[in-house]
Amino acid sequence: MEALRIARGSAACVSSELPSSAAIRMPRNRRFAFVGVSSKRDTGEGVRALRCASRRTDRETTSGVDGKDLEKVLVRDSPVDYQKASPNGKTEVVDDTPHPITGGEEEPTTIEGSETTIQVTYNIIFVTSEAAPYSKTGGLGDVCGSLPISLAARGHRVMVVSPKYLNGVTDHLFEGLSDLGCRIKVSCFGGEQEVAFFHEYRAGVDWVFVDHPSYHRHGSPYGDNYGAFGDNQFRFTLLCHAACEAPLVLPLGGFTYGQKCLFLVNDWHAGLVPVLLAAKYRPHGVYQDARSIVIIHNLAHQGVEPATTYGNLGLPAEWYGALEWVFPMWTRRHALDRGEAVNILKGAVVTADRLLTVSQGYAWEITTPEGGYGLNELLSSRKSVLNGITNGIDVNDWDPSSDKHIPFHYSYDDLAGKVKCKTALQEELGLAVRPDCPLIAFIGRLDYQKGTDLIQSAIPELLQDDVQFVMLGSGDPDTENWMRYAEGTYKDKFRGWVGFNVAISHRITAGCDILLMPSRFEPCGLNQLYAMRYGAVPVVHATGGLRDTVENFDPFSEEGIERGTGWTFSPLTKESMLGALGNAIKTYKEHKSSWEGLMRRGMQRNCSWDNAAVQYEQIFSWALLDPPYVK
Numbered sequence: 246m247e248a249l250r251i252a253r254g255s256a257a258c259v260s261s262e263l264p265s266s267a268a269i270r271m272p273r274n275r276r277f278a279f280v281g282v283s284s285k286r287d288t289g290e291g292v293r294a295l296r297c298a299s300r301r302t303d304r305e306t307t308s309g310v311d312g313k314d315l316e317k318v319l320v321r322d323s324p325v326d327y328q329k330a331s332p333n334g335k336t337e338v339v340d341d342t343p344h345p346i347t348g349g350e351e352e353p354t355t356i357e358g359s360e361t362t363i364q365v366t367y368n369i370i371f372v373t374s375e376a377a378p379y380s381k382t383g384g385l386g387d388v389c390g391s392l393p394i395s396l397a398a399r400g401h402r403v404m405v406v407s408p409k410y411l412n413g414v415t416d417h418l419f420e421g422l423s424d425l426g427c428r429i430k431v432s433c434f435g436g437e438q439e440v441a442f443f444h445e446y447r448a449g450v451d452w453v454f455v456d457h458p459s460y461h462r463h464g465s466p467y468g469d470n471y472g473a474f475g476d477n478q479f480r481f482t483l484l485c486h487a488a489c490e491a492p493l494v495l496p497l498g499g500f501t502y503g504q505k506c507l508f509l510v511n512d513w514h515a516g517l518v519p520v521l522l523a524a525k526y527r528p529h530g531v532y533q534d535a536r537s538i539v540i541i542h543n544l545a546h547q548g549v550e551p552a553t554t555y556g557n558l559g560l561p562a563e564w565y566g567a568l569e570w571v572f573p574m575w576t577r578r579h580a581l582d583r584g585e586a587v588n589i590l591k592g593a594v595v596t597a598d599r600l601l602t603v604s605q606g607y608a609w610e611i612t613t614p615e616g617g618y619g620l621n622e623l624l625s626s627r628k629s630v631l632n633g634i635t636n637g638i639d640v641n642d643w644d645p646s647s648d649k650h651i652p653f654h655y656s657y658d659d660l661a662g663k664v665k666c667k668t669a670l671q672e673e674l675g676l677a678v679r680p681d682c683p684l685i686a687f688i689g690r691l692d693y694q695k696g697t698d699l700i701q702s703a704i705p706e707l708l709q710d711d712v713q714f715v716m717l718g719s720g721d722p723d724t725e726n727w728m729r730y731a732e733g734t735y736k737d738k739f740r741g742w743v744g745f746n747v748a749i750s751h752r753i754t755a756g757c758d759i760l761l762m763p764s765r766f767e768p769c770g771l772n773q774l775y776a777m778r779y780g781a782v783p784v785v786h787a788t789g790g791l792r793d794t795v796e797n798f799d800p801f802s803e804e805g806i807e808r809g810t811g812w813t814f815s816p817l818t819k820e821s822m823l824g825a826l827g828n829a830i831k832t833y834k835e836h837k838s839s840w841e842g843l844m845r846r847g848m849q850r851n852c853s854w855d856n857a858a859v860q861y862e863q864i865f866s867w868a869l870l871d872p873p874y875v876k
């Protein structure tokens with residue numbers, strides 16, 4: 246645990262109270278606007294911490310998160326009037342110097358004779374369309390179910406605001422909630438919509454659920470067998486309005502969170518929050534001290550609807566420019582199509598105080614035409630406040646030594662249970678029980694993003710080898726049908742589990758030898774992290790967070806020491822994927838000690854939220870140093 250230390254008697258010295266990188270960015274006359282501070286003298290009990298670099302030299306260097314000295318970066322992107330923004334939000338580039346965030350431990354910078362520990366805590370409001378275990382369709386649910394707990398454990402006051410979905414299947418997950426008895430009216434979609442708040446205090450976090458009849462229907466949070474719900478814009482507009490009210494009106498534990506808070510805005514579903522702060526609240530003097538950070542988990546989904554829906558969103562008419570989106574000519578369907586739309590994520594990008602993605606690789610990719618899904622220029626124009634922090638995972642939920650979903654437990658020190666999990670899985674799936682046969686797995690949403698078409702094209706060739714393959718997923722109906730077809734065609738070797746099942750995903754992760762992820766793009770990816778923790782070796786397309794987290798196997802590195810935790814392949818072609826899988830299979834079959842090394846290095850990786858949480862805190866402090874981006 247780090248400690249923010251200040252020199253004895255210097256409590257009033259603002260610059261020495263600041264976390265290192267933040268300190269150098271703050272104009273000297275600005276108050277340090279963190280939300281809560283408590284001070285303990287020499288107790289060493291700090292719940293959370295930042296190490297303060299008050300070391301100053303003529304050159305004013307400071308320690309980055311990776312401990313390297315970084316040159317002074319006295320920059321700030323200035324408030325922009327987005328009511329006057331151009332259609333696609335292109336604005337003047339204020340600054341293009343990214344603030345460096347890299348993994349690893351921060352090198353502590355202590356001050357001789359320092360004795361006082363300051364704990365800087367924030368009031369944090371996660372706004373999200375899903376949060377595990379209450380709701381989950383993918384990685385967003387995992388992150389919003391575990392990062393809040395990690396931040397709360399570090400002393401922050403954390404609230405998660407999400408819809409109370411009732412679908413007849415997972416309703417029991419909401420049974421422990423209490424009705425806060427608070428009803429508010431949200432003005433949008435041509436009327437006053439009443440929403441209620443439910444609450445559960447669990448693992449140090451205030452889990453707040455917005456209740457409205459539109460959240461009560463069969464299917465996933467976003468759709469059912471007939472496709473996406475047609476009123477998703479309405480449902481998530483309600484969420485955003487309610488989330489902005491929650492810190493003001495809900496006396497959780499006796500006290501509201503109040504106006505000095507940090508909104509963590511997850512993906513487009515929460516994207517109206519920063520727009521509302523700027524357009525609805527700040528003009529009336531509310532939320533002047535709040536800041537918003539947009540976290541992009543998947544840029545492919547932006548919440549785009551026809552321009553005519555703008556009037557429904559409960560925003561002042563003059564703010565249309567913030568959400569205005571004009572599709573390029575080539576995407577328009579007919580001569581009279583003017584390509585006009587509203588784009589909620591774009592609105593968030595141009596109004597939020599800072600932008601985050603879930604890996605550094607993806608933070609760069611989204612500024613390129615290939616990865617930017619039309620927002621690349623806009624994101625590039627804000628790259629001074631764009632960072633990437635690699636996701637952590639819930640290491641309690643995903644722990645092979647105690648996982649409640651798997652039949653046998655194992656660990657780095659005792660791997661015996663791993664092969665037992667494998668044979669149990671083979672038995673469960675009706676495959677031949679063969680401990681020595683490489684078992685390859687894919688787990689994920691069946692979506693263009695995940696590259697399942699590549700798996701389809703490679704399966705005939707791959708299954709000529711002596712391997713078994715199991716695929717768990719739901720989503721695209723054609724891919725689901727193909728999984729059924731493949732199971733019928735390759736009865737001895739292929740199993741396709743169509744559906745969403747958390748328990749089986751754990752059992753497959755524990756039982757497989759190789760986890761395949763041929764994602765076209767992957768903002769971070771969690772399954773490869775789970776796989777490594779469970780001693781399964783990932784074979785992944787070298788993109789985004791996959792490239793950042795999986796180290797390619799190198800049997801010939803320095804001094805004969807093998808390195809790496811899996812295989813990364815590129816380009817994204819069948820041949821290159823089969824090549825990487827071929828290497829993995831050969832290593833599994835012929836080089837047992839190398840394989841065990843791969844497993845062990847993966848299992849040893851620290852993928853808890855601790856590292857990431859420290860980096861999040863750094864971003865929080867930066868967000869609060871500057872005035873609101875849009876005043």
Ligand SMILES: Nc1ncnc2c1ncn2[C@@H]1O[C@H](COP(=O)(O)OP(=O)(O)O[C@H]2O[C@H](CO)[C@@H](O)[C@H](O)[C@H]2O)[C@@H](O)[C@H]1O
Nearest residue numbers: 383384385542689690718744745746750768769770771772
């Ligand atoms: N059929 C099924 N049954 C059971 N469990 C299933 C399942 N299909 C998927 N899952 C689970 O859903 C999660 C998927 O997480 P990922 O991060 O790999 O992808 P996703 O694209 O959803 O997340 C997006 O957000 C996350 C979080 O930021 C980023 O890591 C990622 O790159 C980005 O695309 C895992 O926990 C996985 O086990």
